[in-house]
Amino acid sequence: MSDITMIEAVNLALHHGMEHDPAMVILGEDIGINGGVFRATVDLLGRFGPERVLDTPLAENMIAGVAVGMAAQGLHPVAEIQFMGFIYPALDQMVSHAGRLRNRTRGRLSCPMVLRAPYGGGIHAPEHHSESTEALFAHIPGLRVVIPSSPTRAYGLLLASIRNPDPVIFLEPKRVYRLMKQGVKDNGEALPLDTCFVLRPGSDITLVSWGAMMHETQLAAEQLASEGVDAEVIDLATIKPIDMETILESVGRTGRCVIIQEAASTCSVGSEIAARLAEEGLMSLFAPIRRVSGYDTVMPMFRNEKHYMPSTERILQAVKETLEYA
Amino acid sequence: MSDITMIEAVNLALHHGMEHDPAMVILGEDIGINGGVFRATVDLLGRFGPERVLDTPLAENMIAGVAVGMAAQGLHPVAEIQFMGFIYPALDQMVSHAGRLRNRTRGRLSCPMVLRAPYGGGIHAPEHHSESTEALFAHIPGLRVVIPSSPTRAYGLLLASIRNPDPVIFLEPKRVYRLMKQGVKDNGEALPLDTCFVLRPGSDITLVSWGAMMHETQLAAEQLASEGVDAEVIDLATIKPIDMETILESVGRTGRCVIIQEAASTCSVGSEIAARLAEEGLMSLFAPIRRVSGYDTVMPMFRNEKHYMPSTERILQAVKETLEYA
Amino acid sequence: MIKTTSFEIAYHQFLQPNGEPSGGLPPLARDTDTLHALYHNMVFTRLYDERAVNMQRTGQIGTFASSLGQEAIGAGVGHAMQPDDIIAPSFRESGALFFRGFRVRDLLLYWGGDERGMSNPDVGDDFPICVPISTHCTHAAGAAFAVKYRNEPRVVVCLIGDGGTSKGDFYEAINLAGVWNLPLVVVINNNQWAISVPRSMQTKTETLAQKAIAAGIPGIQIDGNDPIAVRHHVAEAIENARHGNGPTLIEAISYRLCHHTTADDATRYRSDKELEAHRQYDPVPRLRTYMTQQGIWSEEQETQLQTDCKTAIEQEVQHYLASEPQPPESMFDSLYATLPGELESQRRSLMGKE
Amino acid sequence: MIKTTSFEIAYHQFLQPNGEPSGGLPPLARDTDTLHALYHNMVFTRLYDERAVNMQRTGQIGTFASSLGQEAIGAGVGHAMQPDDIIAPSFRESGALFFRGFRVRDLLLYWGGDERGMSNPDVGDDFPICVPISTHCTHAAGAAFAVKYRNEPRVVVCLIGDGGTSKGDFYEAINLAGVWNLPLVVVINNNQWAISVPRSMQTKTETLAQKAIAAGIPGIQIDGNDPIAVRHHVAEAIENARHGNGPTLIEAISYRLCHHTTADDATRYRSDKELEAHRQYDPVPRLRTYMTQQGIWSEEQETQLQTDCKTAIEQEVQHYLASEPQPPESMFDSLYATLPGELESQRRSLMGKE
C-alpha cells in the first residue's frame, strides 16, 4: 500500500478491473499509448493490449453509443470522455439508450457501462474544460452518477461503478486529481454506490458537498472548528441516487444546512437536496437552507474562474449567516 | 379575433413573426409542405416560400447548429425539433454555443434563435415521444426556457421568444395543443419572458405548475374551491428565468405550496422552486413543500403512461396532506 | 502535379419489375425453399401490416409504421442472417424481425405501448426497435466489436432509412466500422421519403451507397424491391464480414407505398401520380410472378398461404388482445438491476402504500 | 444487371518540398505581392507561436496550440478570403486569423483566459475560435445560408482538423451544404495527428477529401505545405462558391511539427524519426527557396522581415501583459442582452453587495 493521488487511484482501479474481468474494455480518445490526457489510463495499453484498450476516432456520441452496444452484448466498457465539456454529444445515448435499455426490454438486455470524465474548473484550462454539469445526468432515470473526492473513494467507487450492472456516469474532479495523496489498498474492495460519507461528524451545522468542493468545504469546517463551530461534513459521493437518509439524519440533529457545489445553481444537485430537505426535513430546520454554488453564468475563462467557484470565504459567509439566523 | 387552439396560436405567432421580420426563417423536419407533424407550421411554406421555410435533412444537432450560425449572422431562426425526445443531439449546440456566443465574444456576436419542440406525454405516442426534460435546459446559463399553457400565452410568449435577442427554448405541451380554445387577438402583442401568471388568486395554498399540468392543477383548484379551499394557481410560464418574486409573495400569504410537474423529480424545475422557497421563503412555510412529479423512472410506454403523469387525484392528495400538516 | 484516386458504386438487380430475370441469376434463384421462405415472409408481413393498421384505426394499438412495398428488404435481410447474428433494427422492418423470432404479439405489444413487446427471450441479444433515428448505428458497431472481441463468428446487421443517413450517428458508426474492421452490415431502406421529406432534399448525392466512401468501406446499391437481390447481396456482405473482411454499406432502393405511419397523411405532400407510378415495382407480385414462371408457385399455394398467414396472425392478435396491462409499478421494476432505495418510496407511493 | 457510378479525388501540388515547381504554376506564383504576403504571414505566425509557447512556459498565458509546420494552411486560407467573407475557425489557425484582423493581443487574451480575445469589433462577424471539435461546421453552414439568403456575395470558410472529420457535425454540415448548395468551403488541416491518435486510426479512407463524396460535393486533396497550392485552390473554391456553384471540401495535407498543445508531450506517442522525416516538407523554407530562386527574396529582406515581425509581436505582447483582468462581474454582463432579474442578485452577491 502506497500513498497515491486520485488520478493514480483511478488508474489503479482501472487496472484492477481489467485484470479481473475479461469482459472489461476501455475506450476513448488518447487513452491508449498516450495514457489519457490526465494519465488516467497510463500503462493499460501496454499491459492489456490494443484489443482491450481502444483509442477511438474523435466522436463522443459514437464513444457512448458504441459503449452501449458493447454493454448490450455482454462487455463491460469503461469509456472516457476527455473533458466534461465534450460530453454533451454523448448525452443523447445516455438518456435515450443507456438509461433505458434494461427497462425497454424488461431486462432482456442491459447496459453495464461506465462513462468517465474529468470535470470541474480551477486548472486554468481553455474554454469548455471546466464544466460541472452533473445535474444533467442526475435528472435522467436509469442512470447512476458518482463523484469521488479522494484517492480512496476514487478507487472504491470506480471499482463499484465498473461492477455495477447498470450505466454509471463517473465524474472525476480534476482540480484535485493530484491535490492530496492517500494510502490506497489495491485489494479490489468496492464502496457502496448509494451512501454518503460523513467526513467529519459535527453538531452545529451540516455541510454537504461533493467532488473538488469537498476541499474548500473541509477547509471551511476546520476554520469553523477553530472558531468553536462544530460542522458535520458530508461527501455526497453518489449523486444519483442520493443518500437522503444520512443527510436528513444529520440535518435532523444540526437543524442547519449549507450545500456547496461548483455547478450553476438552477436545477442543480444542490437544488434537489434543498428541495428534499424542504419536503422531508423542513420542521427540523432552524434556519433557511443555503446553497453556495457557481453562479448561473457561463464559467468564465480562467483569468476570472476563481471568482466563479465557491471559495472557502463564501462558504464561511453562508455558514455564519445560517448560524446567526434567528 | 376567433377562438383558436394552442397549436393554432403557435401557428399564428409564427405567421406574425414571419410577416413582420424579414430576418426570420423557420427550419426543421417536415415543417414545409407537411406543415409540421402537429400542424404548427401549416401554410407558412405557401405564404413565405421555400427560401424562408426550410425543410432540413434529418439531423437535430445540425438543425440547432445551423440555427446558431444563422443567428450569429443576423437572421432570426425559429427551429423546430419534431419531438422533445429527439432534442438531445441538439443539446450540445445549445449548451456549448447558443448560450455562450454573446458571452464568448463579449457581445460582438449574439444568438437570437428559438428552438421549439412539442413536449410531454399523454397522447398515446410511441417511445421517446413523451419527454419532459425542460430541467436540462433550465440548468444551462445563457438560455431562456419558456412553456405556454394556453392559446393566448402560446401566442404572446412565442412572439416574445422570437423577438428576444438571446436563445430561447420554447416547449409546447402537446397534450393540450387542442384541448381548449381561446380568443386570441393577432395584434402582435408579446408577453413578458420573466413573469409568472396568476391564473387564480387564493389564500389557502399556492399551486405552482406549467405546461400541460396546468390543466390538472386548475381542475384540482376548482375541486378544492368546491370544498371551501381557496388555492392560488400560478402558471410558471417562464422556466428560466424563474419569477420567484411572484411565487414568494404568494407563499408568503398562503404559507403552503405544492409544485406540480410532469417531469422526473430529481434535479427538476420543481426542485429549483422548492430550493428557492427553502432558501428565501422558509419561515413563511406552515407545512413542508410538496412536489407532485413524474416518477424518477423512464416514462412508461403509453399503456401505462397515465400512472406516471400526476393526476388531479395525486395533486389533491398532496394538497390535503399539506393543508392538514400541523 | 495532379494525382487521382477513383471510386465506384455499383447497382445490382436480378429480377426486373415484371419478374423476368435481368441477367444472370445467383444460385438462390433456383432454391425453392429460400424463395418460398422469402415470399411467405413478405406476404405475412403485408397481411400483418394491414391488420395492424386496422387495429390502430380502431384504437387497439397506437401509432404504427407499415412497411408496405418494402417487404423485400425485411425478408431478404432476415433470411440472409444466421440465427446467431445480431440485428439492430429501426422501426420499419417487421419482416426481418419475424425471421429473427419476434412474434406478431410482440410487435403489437410494442406498438400497443407495452415494453413487454421487446422482452421476448427467444430473440436472444437482438436489439430492440429503435425510435430515435440512426442512434442504433453505433450500438450495432459496439455489438460488432463485442462479437469480434470474443472471436465469435457472428455478424451485426443494422437497418436504417434514407433519412437516417443524414444524421451524424450513421457516419460516425460506419467510420468506426471501417477503421476497426468490424463485422457489420448496414442496410439502408431507401424508401425515398423521410416522412414528407423526399430523398432529394436529404442529400445531394447520386446514391446513398456512396456514403460508404466516406468511411473507406464498400458500398453497393441494390434494387430493394428485388427479393433475390436483397437476399443475395446482404448474405454476401454478411459472409464477407463473418470472414473478417469488414463492413459493407448496402443501399436498397424501394418505395414507401404507405403513409409514413398511421399518424401521417402522405396525400398532403406526395402526389397520387408518383405513388401510382411506383406500384409497378412492388416486390410481392414480382417474386410471385418469377416463382410462377419457374413453376414453383400455384394459385392453390397462394390461397393456402394467404389463409395460413391470416390464421396465424389472427391467433397472435387474440393473444395480444387478451394481454393484461403490466402493473403500474412495473415502471420501476426493470429500471435498474436493483432498485435504489430512493425509488422504493416512489414505488410505494405509486402503489398507494404511502 | 450491374450499373456503376464513378467518383474521383484529385491531389494537387505546385511546389515540391525543395521549392522547385512540380509542373505548371498558377498566375499567383508570379505575383510578388501575394507571395510576400503569404510568406510574411507564415513567418509572423511562426514567431508568434514561438513567443506564445514561451509565454505559456512562464505562466503568462494558459494552454496554447501552435501551428508549427502548418503555416501554409492558415496563410493560404486567410489570404484567399475577401474581407467580407466569414471564417469559422478551429483553434490552430492563427495565421488565418491574423489575415482576418485578429491581433496578437486578441489571441493572447484568448489563450490567457480572457473573453475579450474574441471581442475585437474589427473582425466583423467572423466566428470566434471553436474549442469543441467540429461543432462549428454547422455554424459555418448556417452562416453560409444567411449570406445566401440575403444575396450577399460572401463565402464562409470553415477550418477543421483531421480528427474533426470523424465527428458527426462535420458530415451533417457538409451534407446540408451540398443539398442547400451553400457558399461554404471546408478546409481540413490534415496534420496527421489528433493529439496522440494518428490519421490512420481516425478513418480507413485513403483520403479525407473523399468524405465529400458522402455529401455529393467536390472534394480535393492538396499539398497543405505548399502555400501556392493552398492559396490557389482555396481561392478557386471560394470563388466557385461565390458564384453560386456550391461548397467544396479541401483536404490540405500537412504535418504537426509541434506538440498538440503546450499541455501535450508528443514524444510519448510519436517517434523522433517520424517527426524528423517530416521537417523536409516545412512550408516556410519551401516558399522562401522558391522566392529566392525567382529573385524576389533576399537575405536582407529575410532579416528585415524577422526583425519587423518580432518587433510587432513584442509590442502586442506588451499590450497584452498590460491588460487589466476584467472585473469579476463581467461574467454576468455579456450573458444576456438584458440581465434577468434573478441574476441581478447573484451579480450583487458576487460584488459583495449583498
Ligand SMILES: Cc1ncc(C[n+]2csc(CCOP(=O)(O)OP(=O)(O)O)c2C)c(N)n1
Ligand atoms: C432523431 C429523430 N428525429 C426525428 C424523428 C421523427 N421521425 C420518425 S421517422 C422519421 C423519418 C425517417 O425517415 P427514414 O430514415 O427515411 O425512415 P422511414 O421512416 O422512411 O423508414 C422522423 C423524422 C425520430 N424518430 N428520431
Ligand SMILES: Cc1ncc(C[n+]2csc(CCOP(=O)(O)OP(=O)(O)O)c2C)c(N)n1
Ligand atoms: C468534441 C471534442 N472532443 C475532444 C476535444 C479535445 N481535443 C482537443 S484537440 C483534439 C484533437 C483534434 O485533432 P484534429 O481535429 O486533428 O486537430 P488538430 O489538433 O490536429 O489541429 C482533441 C481530442 C475537443 N476539443 N472537442
Ligand SMILES: [Mg+2]
Ligand atoms: Mg425513408
Ligand SMILES: [Mg+2]
Ligand atoms: Mg490533426
